[in-house]
Amino acid sequence: MLAELKSHLQNSLSQALAVALPDQTLPAASSLGFDRPKQASHGDLATNVALQLAKPAGLNPRELATRIVAALPTSEWIARAEIAGPGFINLFLTPAAKLAAVKLSLQQGAAFGRSTLGGQQHVQVEFVSANPTGPLHVGHGRGAAYGASLANVLEYAGWKVTREYYVNDAGRQMDILAVSTWLRYLALFGVAVPFPPNGYQGDYVKDMARGLQDKVQNGYLKDATIARITADAPDVEADKEGHLDTLIANAKKILGDDWAVVHRYVLDEQLADGRDDLAEFGVNFDVWFSEKSLFDNGDVERAVAELAKRGHTYEKDGALWFRSTDFGDEKDRVVRRENGIYTYFASDIAYHANKLQRFDRVIDIWGADHHGYIPRVKGALQALGLPTEGLDIALVQFAVLYRDGQKASMSTRSGEFVTLRELRAEVGNDATRFFYVLRKSDQHLDFDLDLAKSQSNENPVYYIQYAHARLCSVLNQWAGDVSSLQSADLSKLESEREQALAQRLGEFGDVIESAARDYAPHQIAFYLKDLAADFHSYYNADRVLVDDESIKLARLALCQAVRQALVNGLSLIGVSAPQTM
RNA sequence: CCGCCCGUAGCUCAACUGGAUAGAGCAACGGCCUUCUAAGCCGUAGGUUACAGGUUCGAUUCCUGUCGGGCGGACCA
Incomplete structure (x- = not known):
């Protein structure tokens, strides 16, 4: 409901409460909420205050409700109030109240639905953050769609948002990718080292090898032989990880300074590939944060030293452990290995410490398989004396792809994955974004390829886009100046369908705030479906372009107002609003 | 064995954070195109919200237990 209407109703109800319960301490007007009843006979809005205040007041709920209703001031927004059930107060709104959103949408245009909920606080949303060791797959796609939509929603709801991608450019995985690429490169020159089974197998590695060849010809061949x-x-059979690590060590020896160049090359290639892929998907980042930079500038060392200084670490078996069990973790965790190398966890502590200093609030979006990681990260931040309330971790469940009713597997190492790029090419960006965001993020997602691809009424994404195209068509046929619709006489919108549609329009701002508060952009997709449904229903029942000029203008105003909400909402979830279909 | 997430119509999912008779889409069935896009609309049918207890005016929602599914439980990332 519109802010203006809401505060009016809150004040009216608050006044009534003061009369009905003069001796009670009453809730603040701004805390009074209203429900939207499912049934039309229960009015447009309902409040349960009488149920909640009955017990402390020592009255029965219906009696209290009667007193409140009697004390309710008359209003141009409230048509009447009824008491129902155990003590609900049902409010029936006047047409003027229901239609208020139409004018607001026309006035505010692209800003319709914006909110100041966030108070311009600075929030960071960190998402995707996939290892740059290969193409993004459909699991990353879900995190990308969710994170991008959430960031958009938060921004729209009044936060200052930074979209950040944490680049794991420091670890063993990057070494494995570099050596995999180099081995493929050597094979181009006939040096056929048996390819390690736990190396990166995909064709993109061979592509990078050819890229190296184009760049330096045989420059990285050195004096490499299979034996060396x-x-x-x-x-390999006995210890494949040890085998691979030895290959990496030998490659470093043979390549010398060029190892770093190869390493840098594969990193840049994969990052650029991921960035392009995501940009085409409508997912963009403000910051690409390097894990390696945390080591280079000493942040990791400092963070671990600070933990030690505060007495939260101990040495055992040559390694340095963080006593995370003191903070609710199920076991203590190593931060520096016996070989002196920091664990991923150590750089993650430094990264989160860094983030909490930069932002009022930090939202991490992780795959659900990382849930076991939460206690140790929060524990470490707590141990450092940092405010963990500022950190929210949103888990995104797996997406499972179905084709012809069969599960499609995805494993990066084996090279048999379905990439995000393949998915987008097959399904299209709009349907992909929509399908991803249509499920609550903590719900497992069955992504039905055949359904997403179908250009038919089975596909829900077209339902909303079609509503938009129809609206455009009507407005185009009228061919008038849209901005003139602001002065239309909305009282001509007398039908129930028109008022229901306008009322739905008024909920847009609530949905934005709710989606922002709950980190739940799927609510926007569902709302848009509802709004489109109300419109389709209206469109089918009544004609917009009628002869009566004032009625026509009023209806066009409603159309333009609805169209604006569809555009604004679709853009938040990264789906286009086509003018024709 | 332990921890986290989940279990709602035949299928895929909602349910405004504890509200009234649990809602959509698809699939099924019956209607609506010489009039602004039928990728649409109108209607019918479909449920013991996995199961058993508990908390209270009131539970899909909160608590306990059982069953079932997913994911975790490295000096990997």
Whole structure:
């Protein structure tokens, strides 16, 4: 409901409460809420204050409700109030109240639905953050769609938002990618080292190898031989991880300074690929934050030292442990290994410490498989004396792709994954974004490829877009100046369907705030479906372009107002609003 | 064995954070195109909200237990 209407109703109700319960301490007007009843006979809005205040007041709820209604001041917004059920107060609104959103939408245009809920606080949304070791797959796609939509919604609801991608450019995985690429490169010159089973198998690695060849020809061939590369390597069957680590060590030796160049090359290639992929998907980032930079500038060392200084670490078996069990974790965690190398966890502590200093609020979007990580991260921040209330971690459940009723598998190493790029090419960006965001993020997602692809009424994404196209068509046929519709006489909108549609329009701002508060952009998709449904129903029942000029203008005003909400809402979830279909 | 998420119509999912007779889409069935886009509309049918207790005026929602599914439980990331 519109802010103006809401505060009016809150004040009216508050006045009535003061009369009905003169001796009670009453809730603040701004805390009074209203429900939207499911049934039309229960009015347009309902309040349960009488049920809630009955007990402290020592009255029965219906009696209290009667007193409140009797004390309710008369209003141009409230047509009447009724008492129902155990003590609900049902409010029936006047047409003027229901239609108020139409004018507001016309006036505010692209800002219709914006809110000041966030108070311009600075929030960071960190998402995707996939290892740049290969193409993004459909699981990353869901995190991307969710994170981008959430960031948009928060921004629209009055936060200052920074979209950030944490680049894991420091770890062993990048080394594995670099050595995988180099081995493929060597193979181009006939140096056929047996490819390790736990290396990166995908064709994109071979593409990068050819890219290296184009760049430097045989410049990285050095004096590599199978014998030198596999020197001192344990048997693959017995110890494949050790085998791979030895290959990496030998590659570093053979390549010398060029190792860093190859490493940098594969990183840049994969980051650029991911960035392009995401940009085409309508997902953009303000900051690409390097994990490696945390090591280079000493942040990791400092964070661990601070933990130690505060007495939350101990040494055991040559490694340095963080006593995370003191903070609710199920076991203590290593931050620095026996070999002196910091764990991923250590850089993650430094990263989160860094983030909490930069922002009022930090939202991490993680795959649900990382849930076990939460206690140790929050524990470490607590141990550092940082405000963990500022950190929210939103888990996104897996997306499982179905094709012809069959599960499609996805494993990066095996190279048999369905990439985000393939998915987008097959399904289209709009349907992909919509399907991803149509489920609550903590719900497992069955992504039905055949349904998403279908260009038919089975596909829900077209339902909303079609409503928009119809609206455009009507407005185009009228061919008048849309801005003139602001002065239309809305009292001509007398039918129930028109008022219901206008009322739905008035809920848009509530949905934005609710979606922002709950980190739940799916609510917007559902709202848009409802709004489109109300419009389709109206469109089918009544004609817009009628002869009566004032009625026509009023209806066009409603159309334009609804169209604006559809455009605004669709853009938040990254779906286009086509003018024709 | 332990921890987290989940279980709602045949299928895929909602349910305004504890409200009234649990709602949509698809699939099924019956209607509506010489009039602004039929990718639409109108209607019918479909439920013991996994199960058993508990909390209270009131539970899909909160608590306990059972069953079932997913994911975790590295000096990997």
